[in-house]
Amino acid sequence: MSWIMQPWPWWLSGILIGLTVPLLYILAGKAFGISTSLQEAGAMCMPNSQLEYFRKFDRRSNFWTIVFAGGIALGALIASRLLSEDPANLLPNSYATVSGGIKLLVGGFLIGFGTRYAGGCTSGHSITGISNLNWPSLVATIFFFVGGLAVTWGLGNLIFPAQ
């Protein structure tokens, strides 16, 4: 069973992540998607906001996204403390600096703005959307990669630590 303590192979990871879609549909009646949790958090922070984006949002029927996000954090805690030999180094060491912090803040901003403008992220568009043959989700996924490749290949030397 020592393989459990190592990173899991791509095929096992892919199968188990893909199963999230039917699990959530069958056990909770919800479509798999994570970035809606940001909107839910925003709507909870500003319950009396006049902004249409929060006013027309159903905070109750979307509250599950916050519980889901908390579950993800808890699962990650379990995996890194109990199911891993070496504590995982998830971010490069150079990110633990002021300039690294600014990069994370700016990158995070792009994630929050971008996923909400696009209406989903890797889970809601790429996995749930494409698997339901929703063509705008395929377009979204293609442009996730257009944006990521442009930054990595265009600004890579500027932004990223030398490896």
Add this chain to the structure above:
Amino acid sequence: MSQNERNEVQNQNTDAKNTALGMSPINYLFVLLIGVYLGILFIKSEVARWERIHDMFLFREAHMYLIISVAIGVAMFSMLIIKRFEVKSLDGKKITYEPKPYHTGVIIGSMMFGAGWAITGACPGPIYAQIGSGEWMALLTLAGAMLGMFSYAALKPKLPH
């Protein structure tokens, strides 16, 4: 109608359809457990690791591409089964997918998200996973994401959709 009254009406409408929590406690328990399951997977598959995302965008390794492709394949097959056999959710409701519409933001927003993914090494799920595993710098990614979401909320009426 004042804002409070409007909220009141909205809440009552929601109450009529759902319980006070939006769904039953057992559904919430399942959501939490599936979240834990996914959090474990995000760490053990290393999709929450910056280097994996970087190597994906550099075409250095196939790991991420394979995981995403297999996940889509498994999800697609599951949806075929669900639709073919009209599988119902646990509380007896029909399982339906509400299509996400196409608009200009699907292109612009997706490119922004892709850029953020490349910089931070996290998409929204892995942000929570990084924080949960004690990578405290990821709190800045989450703070940025909240700022981005609030900015979108404020600018939405002015943006092309």
